[in-house]
Amino acid sequence: MGVLEKIKKARVAAPVAAVELPLDQILQRDCIAAMRDLPAASIDMIFADPPYNLQLGGDLSRPDGSHVDAVTDDWDKFDSLSVYDKFTREWLAEAKRILKPNGAIWVIGSYHNIFKVGSAIQDLGFWILNDVVWRKSNPMPNFKGTRFTNAHETLIWASMGEKARYTFNYRSMKTLNDELQMRSDWEFPVCGGPERLKKDGVKVHPTQKPEALLYRILLACTKPGDVVLDPFFGTGTTGAVAKRLGRHWIGIEREDDYVAAARERIDAALPLDESALTTMQSPKSAPKVAFGVLVENGYLTPGVVLTDARRKHRALVRADGSLESVCGQTGSIHKLGSLLQNAPACNGWTFWHHDGPDGLKPIDTLRQTYLLATQP
Amino acid sequence: MGVLEKIKKARVAAPVAAVELPLDQILQRDCIAAMRDLPAASIDMIFADPPYNLQLGGDLSRPDGSHVDAVTDDWDKFDSLSVYDKFTREWLAEAKRILKPNGAIWVIGSYHNIFKVGSAIQDLGFWILNDVVWRKSNPMPNFKGTRFTNAHETLIWASMGEKARYTFNYRSMKTLNDELQMRSDWEFPVCGGPERLKKDGVKVHPTQKPEALLYRILLACTKPGDVVLDPFFGTGTTGAVAKRLGRHWIGIEREDDYVAAARERIDAALPLDESALTTMQSPKSAPKVAFGVLVENGYLTPGVVLTDARRKHRALVRADGSLESVCGQTGSIHKLGSLLQNAPACNGWTFWHHDGPDGLKPIDTLRQTYLLATQP
DNA sequence: ACGATAGTTGAATCTCATG
DNA sequence: ACATGAGATTCAACTATCG
Numbered sequence: 001m002g003v004l005e006k007i008k009k010a011r012v013a014a015p016v017a018a019v020e021l022p023l024d025q026i027l028q029r030d031c032i033a034a035m036r037d038l039p040a041a042s043i044d045m046i047f048a049d050p051p052y053n054l055q056l057g058g059d060l061s062r063p064d065g066s067h068v069d070a071v072t073d074d075w076d077k078f079d080s081l082s083v084y085d086k087f088t089r090e091w092l093a094e095a096k097r098i099l100k101p102n103g104a105i106w107v108i109g110s111y112h113n114i115f116k117v118g119s120a121i122q123d124l125g126f127w128i129l130n131d132v133v134w135r136k137s138n139p140m141p142n143f144k145g146t147r148f149t150n151a152h153e154t155l156i157w158a159s160m161g162e163k164a165r166y167t168f169n170y171r172s173m174k175t176l177n178d179e180l181q182m183r184s185d186w187e188f189p190v191c192g193g194p195e196r197l198k199k200d201g202v203k204v205h206p207t208q209k210p211e212a213l214l215y216r217i218l219l220a221c222t223k224p225g226d227v228v229l230d231p232f233f234g235t236g237t238t239g240a241v242a243k244r245l246g247r248h249w250i251g252i253e254r255e256d257d258y259v260a261a262a263r264e265r266i267d268a269a270l271p272l273d274e275s276a277l278t279t280m281q282s283p284k285s286a287p288k289v290a291f292g293v294l295v296e297n298g299y300l301t302p303g304v305v306l307t308d309a310r311r312k313h314r315a316l317v318r319a320d321g322s323l324e325s326v327c328g329q330t331g332s333i334h335k336l337g338s339l340l341q342n343a344p345a346c347n348g349w350t351f352w353h354h355d356g357p358d359g360l361k362p363i364d365t366l367r368q369t370y371l372l373a374t375q376p
Numbered sequence: 377m378g379v380l381e382k383i384k385k386a387r388v389a390a391p392v393a394a395v396e397l398p399l400d401q402i403l404q405r406d407c408i409a410a411m412r413d414l415p416a417a418s419i420d421m422i423f424a425d426p427p428y429n430l431q432l433g434g435d436l437s438r439p440d441g442s443h444v445d446a447v448t449d450d451w452d453k454f455d456s457l458s459v460y461d462k463f464t465r466e467w468l469a470e471a472k473r474i475l476k477p478n479g480a481i482w483v484i485g486s487y488h489n490i491f492k493v494g495s496a497i498q499d500l501g502f503w504i505l506n507d508v509v510w511r512k513s514n515p516m517p518n519f520k521g522t523r524f525t526n527a528h529e530t531l532i533w534a535s536m537g538e539k540a541r542y543t544f545n546y547r548s549m550k551t552l553n554d555e556l557q558m559r560s561d562w563e564f565p566v567c568g569g570p571e572r573l574k575k576d577g578v579k580v581h582p583t584q585k586p587e588a589l590l591y592r593i594l595l596a597c598t599k600p601g602d603v604v605l606d607p608f609f610g611t612g613t614t615g616a617v618a619k620r621l622g623r624h625w626i627g628i629e630r631e632d633d634y635v636a637a638a639r640e641r642i643d644a645a646l647p648l649d650e651s652a653l654t655t656m657q658s659p660k661s662a663p664k665v666a667f668g669v670l671v672e673n674g675y676l677t678p679g680v681v682l683t684d685a686r687r688k689h690r691a692l693v694r695a696d697g698s699l700e701s702v703c704g705q706t707g708s709i710h711k712l713g714s715l716l717q718n719a720p721a722c723n724g725w726t727f728w729h730h731d732g733p734d735g736l737k738p739i740d741t742l743r744q745t746y747l748l749a750t751q752p
Numbered sequence: 753a754c755g756a757t758a759g760t761t762g763a764a765t766c767t768c769a770t771g
Numbered sequence: 772a773c774a775t776g777a778g779a780t781t782c783a784a785c786t787a788t789c790g
Contacts, residue, residue, distance in 0.1 A: 081498060111507035111532070115494025122457060122491065127765080130524045131487035133509050135561050142557060145546040148506045148596075151559035154530070156487070162765080170521040170780090172696035176668030179708050181518060181781070183527035185511050185561070188673075189749070195674075212672040219696060220524075245695065272695060276678035279696035280706065282521075283779065290777090334778060343441035347778055372704075431765050438761095439780040447763050486763065512762090517781040520766035525782080529763080566762055569785060583763050759787075767779075 026251040034252045035094035044226035046105045126158035135187040171280040214241040236262025240269040292321025306352040402627040411470035420602035427452040502534035509561045590617040612638025616645040668697025682728040
């Protein structure tokens, strides 16, 4: 994109989002109606925890006779599967409309509704990126011994389309998981203890989600300052975590009790300060250093010989930062690496090594040294 | 059910199944056509591992340049999502017809197809009893760092309808799981080692399922002598396990190579005696806690300062569980510990301390507290 | 024989900025 | 829209080789 186009885009798109969005507010309205009034292509991420359509039969009691406080609220009653299906497709269609082209959606559900949700997501042209399993460390047992303990819920993460871009803070997730890639199965306890909102000793909301779950989702898939919409806000877990993490939020919720509890909760939430908010950056977004710059600055002298880790391949550094192999092939550190290995691609920074004071080291260490010396 | 009704049922139903079913055989035909020729209400359980419709893009290579052997077989290619949807509904409708009223179906899939499958299952009047997650202990990583590691697959277990009865061997499952209710998340390694069928050193089938998975399913949801149908038989994992467990099986498979491998495999399988059944046990994964999990769960707040035991080094906790030193170095608790000490390695859990109510404590104590609070 | 080390592999929707 | 080139990117389990 040229500079001119960038300016054009900024002129057209920016004011819409800045002026009209009800940032950091709860809209106390019907979910679909409220979404209809939001401008198109204005939201960075949607997190949705829609009604599960649980279809519970009669009352459920534990083996000791005590009553299980199930989800029997009116908002979870749908006359039939097809009514639920229609409702799902309606709110998802609005979600698609108001998301930015590079936005993304997360939806959580159980086996009662998640297949209908996922199917609708695909039919609407969203592109599923992962399904993620929330493994509950302390699920409610199956009191009757009739099935497997229902010990997990499923989340779907989808972008706007097959070719659409999306935000994924890969490094942050890897750091969060002790330097291993974050997997698609996450373990958290169900929401309880002091985190669980109560009024007169009774839980305010039947399905309050743990903040840890939202923390991981927002950290992984949004940037500071992004706008996160939760169309089924409940008691505002999404809002509370978004505020802590320096993201804007919009909540839609009808019920008085939930709205009141959410407001109180979010007001009390404390944003993290800037330095704590900083996360491990992917080298992608870190400043780029060209290999030639290291040569220019004397970190490597033209004429020096680089080798791979096993000293199988050798190449000469030339004045312009290109390499030359023994057999006369030339190219950038990446190109020559892939040529010599006969591989489709090669990261020259980690492939090529030089003889330093402490033995054979990847040239990437020189880049790190250079960055430390030059970055503020 | 009264005695009279039982006799009536036996008179009418039993001969049909006994005479016409091609027990313990592979039908080398198209899946839907072969099912059409099976009598109605004759099968106790169906296990199905249909094509996932992966829709892979171009080639994929590992960071070391090696090539990833993807599923590119014709049987996984469909022209569009709606064609796949239609195919799914067709074979599921036949499945519903041939299952006994008290029968059940299991289907395995990934996020590519499982939502379409689950949605069709519900529309056809099946009643979902559980969704079960197969957590892979050794999944293929996400080589490009673009998403979460796709570390699980999903299974759906459904009965013939809301009021239908079904087989669930609750006690067997509880025994198998060290006297704890079996949960809906199961951990197995992917199929490999000696179990993985090979011909001339090459895997026979790209997606052979582990026998442990089928073992648990058949043990949980069938009785000895039951008839289990697998409409996507592949190399016959279902048949081999059914034979071991004393269940009848029927397999449907088109490909010559798969059929030949399955025949040989099942012929070699040995039925277990009773005592052998009780020795199987579930692998219990040791609880691992990443440092970031403590941050997510509020055991440490981003912004808090950690020090070593002598308060010589200081570091700031950031939102993703990484640390930042006074001089701007960053990394995981282990990495930064080794950097600051100029040591080759460091156990961050014992190196870093925080100021707790009882003075300076290693952060490992927080991990212990977390484990106590969350492990059953 | 046994331990250490290197090599291989598994249902995968797997880059992005620039021109 | 498509081509180009820089450069970022992997975990656990099993198998083969070597000393």
